[in-house]
Amino acid sequence: MATLQEHLETLREARASGLRKVKYGEREMEYRTDEELAAAIADLERRIAQQNGAAVHTIRIYSSKGF
Numbered sequence: 001m002a003t004l005q006e007h008l009e010t011l012r013e014a015r016a017s018g019l020r021k022v023k024y025g026e027r028e029m030e031y032r033t034d035e036e037l038a039a040a041i042a043d044l045e046r047r048i049a050q051q052n053g054a055a056v057h058t059i060r061i062y063s064s065k066g067f
Contacts, residue, residue, distance in 0.1 A: 004044055004047060004051070005048060007024060007044060008041065008048065011037065011040055011044065012041060014037065015034065015038070020032070020033075020034075020037065
């Protein structure tokens with residue numbers, strides 16, 4: 001669990017500073033776009049929530065003009 005949390009913090013710091021290359025110990029990962037980095041962060045958040053027993057909810061909002 002601590003490893004996932006550390007990994008998440010590393011990704012968040014990289015995204016906040018505008019970096020796309022992240023190093024975890026001996027491994028290095030480069031994300032091509034900010035969207036890829038955001039998806040990796042979302043995936044880790046989901047995995048951590050599942051380990052903690054928290055329900056993961058997705059809210060989708062749809063609207064139309066009524067035509």
